[in-house]
Amino acid sequence: MNLNLNKKIINILIIFFLGLQVSIYIYNQKPLTENFSQKKITVENFSSIVLSKSGINKIGSEKLNKIDEDNIYLEGNSYLENKDYKIYGKNISINLSKEISNSDEPVKVINSMGTLKGKGFKNLDYDGKIFFEGEVEFVINK
Amino acid sequence: MSSINRYFLFFIFIIFFSNANSESFVKAGDSLIWDSENKSYTALGDVEFKNDKFIAFSDKMLAYYIEEKNEEIFTKIELFDNVIIEFKDEIFKGDYAIYTREDNIIKLTGNVSIESPSRLLTGSELIADIDNNKRILNSANKDSLVEVLLENNANN
Numbered sequence: 649m650n651l652n653l654n655k656k657i658i659n660i661l662i663i664f665f666l667g668l669q670v671s672i673y674i675y676n677q678k679p680l681t682e683n684f685s686q687k688k689i690t691v692e693n694f695s696s697i698v699l700s701k702s703g704i705n706k707i708g709s710e711k712l713n714k715i716d717e718d719n720i721y722l723e724g725n726s727y728l729e730n731k732d733y734k735i736y737g738k739n740i741s742i743n744l745s746k747e748i749s750n751s752d753e754p755v756k757v758i759n760s761m762g763t764l765k766g767k768g769f770k771n772l773d774y775d776g777k778i779f780f781e782g783e784v785e786f787v788i789n790k
Numbered sequence: 791m792s793s794i795n796r797y798f799l800f801f802i803f804i805i806f807f808s809n810a811n812s813e814s815f816v817k818a819g820d821s822l823i824w825d826s827e828n829k830s831y832t833a834l835g836d837v838e839f840k841n842d843k844f845i846a847f848s849d850k851m852l853a854y855y856i857e858e859k860n861e862e863i864f865t866k867i868e869l870f871d872n873v874i875i876e877f878k879d880e881i882f883k884g885d886y887a888i889y890t891r892e893d894n895i896i897k898l899t900g901n902v903s904i905e906s907p908s909r910l911l912t913g914s915e916l917i918a919d920i921d922n923n924k925r926i927l928n929s930a931n932k933d934s935l936v937e938v939l940l941e942n943n944a945n946n
Contacts, residue, residue, distance in 0.1 A: 732826055757824075759824075759862065760857070760860055760861050760862050761855065761861070761862035761863075762814075762815075764822070764824075766822065775827070776825060776826040776827035776828075777823060777824065777825050777826070777827070778823070778824045778826075779821065779822075779823050780818075780821060780822045780823070780824075781820075781821050782820070782821070783817075783818070783819055784816075784817065784818045784821065784822040784833070785815060785816075785817050786815060786816040786817070786822065786831070787813065787814070787815045788814040788815055788816070788841075788864075789861070790814070
């Protein structure tokens with residue numbers, strides 16, 4: 649009786665270890681070398697939240713184009729928003745890994761000091777700096 | 791037009807112009823940089839700055855601010871090159887100016903002049919104390935302090 653039970657236990661252990669070896673073999677295989685080309689993703693009337701150094705950023709656009717893993721392009725009327733500012737513009741490019749956004753189209757920025765109007769912007773989010781090139785008017789709240 | 795309408799229009803006119811004149815702004819011809827880490831704004835090219843005290847023009851402006859009750863307030867304004875500050879009926883000119891909000895004092899240095907309807911004074915440094923309506927004009931040496939009585943008012 650005991651002998652039969654021992655055999656059963658040994659068989660179960662053998663099956664278990666064989667299964668373990670098979671699973672190790674499967675998961676240890678080299679990664680696939682085949683190249684996948686991700687198609688450009690486009691979403692209309694998009695609104696989302698992105699995490700960056702400056703905190704939570706809300707972005708929205710008439711049309712969002714995902715160029716690749718790091719780059720998105722907000723086509724048409726778009727906005728970027730965080731706790732410090734709201735940027736309203738058009739055709740805004742965003743590099744998520746470098747935390748840079750920019751546009752050459754007219755832009756309006758609202759912060760706690762006032763409202764700024766510029767001809768374009770480059771936002772170095774990682775550095776806390778926003779550059780406005782060309783003529784700029786910044787009307788300060790009373 | 792009835793007198794009520796006239797009073798109403800006058801009232802609207804007063805509101806409109808009182809708001810228009812009290813508007814504060816920064817204008818830049820070339821660029822503006824908002825540095826939220828150092829809490830400053832840098833404006834370049836034909837800069838125009840206006841607050842409730844004065845209007846200033848220069849080639850470059852560096853304005854520092856603090857955050858108070860969820861609002862940003864300018865505490866220090868630095869103006870560089872071709873500085874012109876218009877305060878009531880006076881015009882201050884210099885190469886560099888610094889305004890501190892805490893004491894409401896404007897300090898100008900380098901080729902300084904102060905022009906009022908009646909006279910023109912030049913020197914090397916001007917301290918304009920706005921709250922106490924006091925002006926101190928310093929010169930590098932005794933000879934460089936110049937006072938000019940302007941013609942229009944001299945005749946008066």
